[in-house]
Amino acid sequence: MFGSPERGIEDNAxxxxxxxPASAFKRPHITVRGLKKYFGPNPVYDxxxxxxxxxxxISVFGPNGCGKSTLINLMAGLLPLxxxxxxxxxxxxxxxxxxxxxQNYREALFPWMRARDNIAYPLKFMKIDKxxxxxxxxxxxxxxxxRIDLNRYPYEMSGGQQQLVSILRALVxxxxxxxxxxxxxxxxxxxxxFMREQLQRMFKExxxxxxxxxxxxxxxxxxxxxxxxxxxxxxxxxxxxSVDSPRPRxxxxxxxPGFVRTKAHCLEIFQREVRK
Amino acid sequence: xxxxRVAPLAPLIGVAVFLLIWYxxxxxxxxxxxxxxxxxxxxxxxxxxxxxxxxxxxxxxTIQRVLMSVSLAASxxxxxxxxxxxxxxxxxxxxxIIDFFRSTPASAVFPLFLVIFGVDDRTKIYIGAxxxxxxxxxxxxxxxxxxxxxxxLAARVMGASRAHIMLVVLLESLPQTFIGLRTGVSISLVxxxxxxxxxxxxxxxxxxxxxxxxxxxxxxMYAAIFCSGMLGYALNLALGLSEKRFVHWAGR
Numbered sequence: 001m002f003g004s005p006e007r008g009i010e011d012n013a014x015x016x017x018x019x020x021p022a023s024a025f026k027r028p029h030i031t032v033r034g035l036k037k038y039f040g041p042n043p044v045y046d047x048x049x050x051x052x053x054x055x056x057x058i059s060v061f062g063p064n065g066c067g068k069s070t071l072i073n074l075m076a077g078l079l080p081l082x083x084x085x086x087x088x089x090x091x092x093x094x095x096x097x098x099x100x101x102x103q104n105y106r107e108a109l110f111p112w113m114r115a116r117d118n119i120a121y122p123l124k125f126m127k128i129d130k131x132x133x134x135x136x137x138x139x140x141x142x143x144x145x146x147r148i149d150l151n152r153y154p155y156e157m158s159g160g161q162q163q164l165v166s167i168l169r170a171l172v173x174x175x176x177x178x179x180x181x182x183x184x185x186x187x188x189x190x191x192x193x194f195m196r197e198q199l200q201r202m203f204k205e206x207x208x209x210x211x212x213x214x215x216x217x218x219x220x221x222x223x224x225x226x227x228x229x230x231x232x233x234x235x236x237x238x239x240x241x242s243v244d245s246p247r248p249r250x251x252x253x254x255x256x257p258g259f260v261r262t263k264a265h266c267l268e269i270f271q272r273e274v275r276k
Numbered sequence: 277x278x279x280x281r282v283a284p285l286a287p288l289i290g291v292a293v294f295l296l297i298w299y300x301x302x303x304x305x306x307x308x309x310x311x312x313x314x315x316x317x318x319x320x321x322x323x324x325x326x327x328x329x330x331x332x333x334x335x336x337x338t339i340q341r342v343l344m345s346v347s348l349a350a351s352x353x354x355x356x357x358x359x360x361x362x363x364x365x366x367x368x369x370x371x372x373i374i375d376f377f378r379s380t381p382a383s384a385v386f387p388l389f390l391v392i393f394g395v396d397d398r399t400k401i402y403i404g405a406x407x408x409x410x411x412x413x414x415x416x417x418x419x420x421x422x423x424x425x426x427x428x429l430a431a432r433v434m435g436a437s438r439a440h441i442m443l444v445v446l447l448e449s450l451p452q453t454f455i456g457l458r459t460g461v462s463i464s465l466v467x468x469x470x471x472x473x474x475x476x477x478x479x480x481x482x483x484x485x486x487x488x489x490x491x492x493x494x495x496x497m498y499a500a501i502f503c504s505g506m507l508g509y510a511l512n513l514a515l516g517l518s519e520k521r522f523v524h525w526a527g528r
Contacts, residue, residue: 078429100433107426111525112447122434155528169434 029054029089029209030075030177036083037067037074044070046234048084057203057210059220061266062230062238063274068213071230072179075211076100088177099170099208101180105162109154109169115161116150119168126173140172144202160191164198171206180212184219196223200248217270221263222249229266231273239269313495321495322502331484331496335503338468338481342511345404345464346457353409353460354453357416361449367417374414382407382467390475400471400480407467408460415459419452420445451526454519461511469504481507 028051035048044067052058060068073079075086077093078100088096102108109118116137123133141150146164154162163183170178183199184192200223203210214220220227221243229238245259253259282289295315301307302314313321325331360367360374386403393399423445431444472482481504488497519526 076433078433098433100430102426102430104426107424108430110427110444110447111528112450112523121431125435125437125440153525155525173434 027054027089028052030086032075032084032086034084035074035081035086037070037079038082043234045074045084048235048237050228050237052209052211053226054209055207056225057223058212059224059227060211060213060230061215061217061220061227061270062235063232063270066230066232066235068230069181071235072181072211072213075177076179096177097173097175099173099175099178101163101166101170101178101183103182103185105159105166105183105186106154108166109162111154114151114153115148115157115165118154118165119150119172121169122173136172137168140168144168144171144205146198158191159187160195163187163195167199167202171202171208174206175208178206178208178210180210182213182215185215192219199223204247217263217266218254221259221266222254227262227266229269229273232276238273239266241266241269311494313498317495318498318502321499325496325499325503331481331500331503334479334481334484334500335507337479338472338504338507341401341468341472341480342404342461342465342507345401345468346408346461348401348405349408349412349460349464350457352405353412353456354416357413357453357456358420358446358449360413361417361420362445364421367421374410374417378407378410378414382463383470386471386475395476400468400475400477403471404464404468407463411459411463412453412456415456416449416453419449419456422452423448451519451523454515454523454526458512458515458519461515462508465504465508465511 030050030052032048032050032052035045035050036043037045060071062068070079074081075093076098086093110121113121116134119137119140120133123136128136137150146168148157148161148164154165157165163186167180167183170180180199184195187195196219199212203223212220212223214223221241224243227239227241227243229241230236231238241262243259243262245253245256245262249259298312298315302309302312322331326335360370382403385406389399389403389406393402427444427448428441431441436444468480469482469485471477472480473486477483481500484500485497485504488494488500
């Protein structure tokens with residue numbers, strides 16, 4: 001169902017991560033069981049099951065109102081569940097390190113802090129002294145090769161730079177799972193293309209299990225190892241499509257027959273679900 | 277010379293034209309010089325008033341009263357505003373009352389304050405604080421209520437404690453609180469000056485204007501009016517600068 005599970009064994013996790021038994025890498029990382037979520041009387045999720053393998057990049061795609069963002073918000077603990085459970089290696093979200101990137105970077109960064117302090121913010125709550133915080137921010141920025149003036153305030157930066165700071169803030173705690181909610185939809189096309197490259201590189205470097213909600217099918221397929229296609233509410237899995245195009249992917253990838261076929265397949269399923 | 281080079285001088289040109297029109301109007305007897313002395317006479321009166329300490333002292337007294345009433349208003353208004361803003365139910369229950377009194381002209385409650393607090397120097401401060409406080413409560417509550425939900429969520433998902441989340445909300449509301457302070461200073465200045473005129477005051481710039489009018493000392497009256505204008509302008513400027521300093525992110 002998820003392509004070849006053996007590929008999950010590649011452990012490119014950071015050294016600070018706590019060791020897991022070898023068997024853990026064969027198990028799904030995230031398990032959703034019997035998930036229920038209602039908005040008023042309408043069920044968005046009414047008995048939803050999902051397994052997410054470790055260290056994969058998953059794009060979530062589906063019709064409007066199917067609860068794409070709701071799903072990652074439930075997983076990240078931003079919304080309460082109405083039933084069922086979501087576990088990460090058997091643990092609750094409050095027991096693991098989670099990174100979250102909001103769609104609206106303008107409202108997600110703290111404008112009273114310099115970019116540097118914005119990135120270091122989540123480290124405050126991990127009982128790490130100031131010096132170590134600074135060191136980690138510096139180390140992350142160097143490791144990812146990000147070139148921004150970190151002494152600026154968010155409002156002094158372009159939209160893309162602000163979203164880059166948001167992503168760094170999510171990554172600085174070395175998250176086990178990274179969630180991104182339509183992170184590029186507020187950016188112009190040129191910046192979106194640039195940011196996709198950045199995100200792809202960061203994912204290769206960090207290797208955390210990553211879930212991105214996207215409203216752009218090409219983007220969803222381009223970035224993902226697996227595309228999670230959802231039905232209309234009450235939402236079920238329409239399909240989980242494996243994207244086998246080798247990384248790093250480039251503009252040329254978009255024209256490769258394999259990529260085009262996968263994208264067409266996803267589109268077909270999407271159309272089928274929309275018309276239902 | 278291109279306009280961009282002259283642009284910074286534009287306000288000075290405006291002032292120069294204003295003074296010129298004033299001078300010509302008086303010099304040609306278009307306006308009776310008894311009612312409106314020339315700018316030179318008024319300037320001299322300002323200079324004398326400030327130099328001899330008469331207007332200077334009054335100005336200082338008014339500044340003290342305004343600052344005290346704004347401090348009083350802020351020290352009550354900001355905490356109350358935060359509490360109201362934090363609970364939408366409490367705010368909804370009190371919204372009408374706050375809005376009602378906020379819309380009541382401060383001068384209409386002067387007699388009431390006289391009855392309650394008597395003809396005391398403190399009464400003027402209370403009167404100034406009253407209107408200012410309502411403006412500060414309203415704006416602070418509004419700021420807290422409209423704190424960006426995303427930012428609070430972001431803090432929460434990053435593991436912020438309740439205290440840190442509250443801090444985010446407070447910082448978030450700060451630009452709006454400053455708007456309240458600005459409005460509060462204007463309201464309190466107006467109230468204090470009117471109170472100085474009519475509540476049996478012996479000092480203050482309002483009393484100076486009133487007394488000059490009673491003695492028909494027109495140059496001194498204009499001098500006092502201009503001084504109160506300068507005071508208002510300076511207070512606004514000071515608040516604008518501190519806003520830039522403390523809430524540098526406002527509106528950006």
